[in-house]
Amino acid sequence: MNITRRNLMLGAGGSLLTAASATPALAQDHSGHTMPTPAKAPTKASVVDASLRNGKVRTLNGWTMPHRMNAGVKEFHLVAEAVEHEFAPGSTATCWGYNGSTPGPTIEAVEGDRVRIFVTNKLGEATTIHWHGLLLPSGMDGVGGLTQPKIQPGETFVYEFELRQHGTHMYHPHADEMVQMALGMMGLFIIHPKAGETLAIDRDYAFILHNFALHPGTSRPDPAVLQDFDLWTFNSKVFPAIETLVARSGERVRIRIGNLSMWNHPIHLHGVQFEVTGGDGGRRPRAQWRKEVTEIVGVGQMRDIEFTAVPGDWAFHCHMAHHTMGPMGHDVPNTLGVDQSGIEDKLRGMLPGYMAMGKHGMSEHQNHIDSGHMQGPPNTLAMMVGKGPFGNIEMGGMFTVLKVRDEQPAGDYSDPGWYEHPDGSVARRVSTDPDFGNPPRRKA
Ligand SMILES: [Cu+2]
Numbered sequence: 001m002n003i004t005r006r007n008l009m010l011g012a013g014g015s016l017l018t019a020a021s022a023t024p025a026l027a028q029d030h031s032g033h034t035m036p037t038p039a040k041a042p043t044k045a046s047v048v049d050a051s052l053r054n055g056k057v058r059t060l061n062g063w064t065m066p067h068r069m070n071a072g073v074k075e076f077h078l079v080a081e082a083v084e085h086e087f088a089p090g091s092t093a094t095c096w097g098y099n100g101s102t103p104g105p106t107i108e109a110v111e112g113d114r115v116r117i118f119v120t121n122k123l124g125e126a127t128t129i130h131w132h133g134l135l136l137p138s139g140m141d142g143v144g145g146l147t148q149p150k151i152q153p154g155e156t157f158v159y160e161f162e163l164r165q166h167g168t169h170m171y172h173p174h175a176d177e178m179v180q181m182a183l184g185m186m187g188l189f190i191i192h193p194k195a196g197e198t199l200a201i202d203r204d205y206a207f208i209l210h211n212f213a214l215h216p217g218t219s220r221p222d223p224a225v226l227q228d229f230d231l232w233t234f235n236s237k238v239f240p241a242i243e244t245l246v247a248r249s250g251e252r253v254r255i256r257i258g259n260l261s262m263w264n265h266p267i268h269l270h271g272v273q274f275e276v277t278g279g280d281g282g283r284r285p286r287a288q289w290r291k292e293v294t295e296i297v298g299v300g301q302m303r304d305i306e307f308t309a310v311p312g313d314w315a316f317h318c319h320m321a322h323h324t325m326g327p328m329g330h331d332v333p334n335t336l337g338v339d340q341s342g343i344e345d346k347l348r349g350m351l352p353g354y355m356a357m358g359k360h361g362m363s364e365h366q367n368h369i370d371s372g373h374m375q376g377p378p379n380t381l382a383m384m385v386g387k388g389p390f391g392n393i394e395m396g397g398m399f400t401v402l403k404v405r406d407e408q409p410a411g412d413y414s415d416p417g418w419y420e421h422p423d424g425s426v427a428r429r430v431s432t433d434p435d436f437g438n439p440p441r442r443k444a
Pocket of ligand 1: 232263264265266318319320323398
């Protein structure tokens with residue numbers, strides 16, 4: 001490979017990163033390739049518009065990292081740093097992420113590309129990046145202490161390798177992982193097949209499942225929690241702040257799902273039998289596609305699902321019921337069936353504003369929150385929120401809606417509003433008498 005000064009100039013697509021003016025030094029990589037190692041990594045941060053999406057893939061609530069071409073190599077620059085993040089209106093926290101967001105920007109490239117990724121550490125402790133699922137030289141694998149020295153605060157490292165596969169993959173730190181991942185450090189790494197898709201995709205969505213222990217009233221995720229998380233997120237957002245997925249009837253839709261949380265998540269889509277078409281090994285041969293309505297995405301796994309869109313408003317969520325809800329005390333006593341009359345007045349003497357709830361279920365929580373007479377701690381989301389066309393949706397975590405419309409223009413991701421059901425196609429009330437009808441019932 002011939003390296004000249006001229007072909008190290010910025011390619012046409014290079015706009016985000018500010019080029020270092022220094023003459024690049026030449027170095028040998030592990031495979032014996034001569035590669036340019038800029039004496040200085042691009043350092044000036046460019047601020048991009050928050051609405052930037054810029055990829056083939058639609059990262060829910062996220063964005064794709066612009067790259068620059070440098071002598072045929074795709075260059076990216078990740079910055080590990082603290083970010084002020086909003087999980088949903090009413091809940092913000094100081095998280096850690098990359099380039100101003102959690103998750104960090106999605107890296108998109110094509111099978112066969114050579115990529116060079118600069119990583120600058122603006123945290124107060126050392127970090128690394130592991131390219132999860134990628135086939136690469138051992139020294140590029142990003143495991144702190146094992147395959148490389150850690151990237152100390154203020155330092156920039158460079159990773160460089162060739163993409164020898166396609167599929168949905170991820171990146172995350174492999175240094176003080178328990179803390180760095182618990183605070184939101186992660187991102188998607190999507191490699192498109194060189195030969196194109198065997199079946200064309202009209203809409204290509206992607207997100208990472210995660211969890212945060214943002215205890216009520218606090219503003220920094222607690223890294224010590226292993227299971228009882230407060231916020232269960234798609235791309236670090238909770239319902240109703242998770243973007244709606246939109247499609248036109250008949251379009252082929254893919255949803256790429258990665259899991260960097262501490263639980264497995266049975267991801268469930270209403271309205272269709274989707275096909276599981278890919279995993280960590282990329283898109284599978286068609287004979288291996290299988291129809292499901294729920295697919296478990298295990299910790300550390302990737303799954304791609306595809307389907308042909310049918311009109312309607314379809315719930316899309318994790319099937320672990322607690323994961324679709326917002327923050328809750330996991331140690332609350334069970335008040336189901338408990339007659340609390342008389343108790344409320346007594347407790348109010350000690351705890352002004354105390355409200356007895358839960359005898360008939362938890363549904364009343366949302367009414368109390370919505371009517372404004374029950375206030376939680378500051379910076380804390382309600383457990384169940386969201387208004388649908390027929391009432392409260394009572395969700396708050398890993399839940400969003402797939403909206404499919406006959407008239408949605410191709411490439412238009414704007415929310416079309418609620419579905420207008422054809423006449424006579426909505427479940428309806430036929431009686432208000434609890435003793436209505438004569439249904440067969442089993443006797444004890
Ligand atoms: Cu779940």
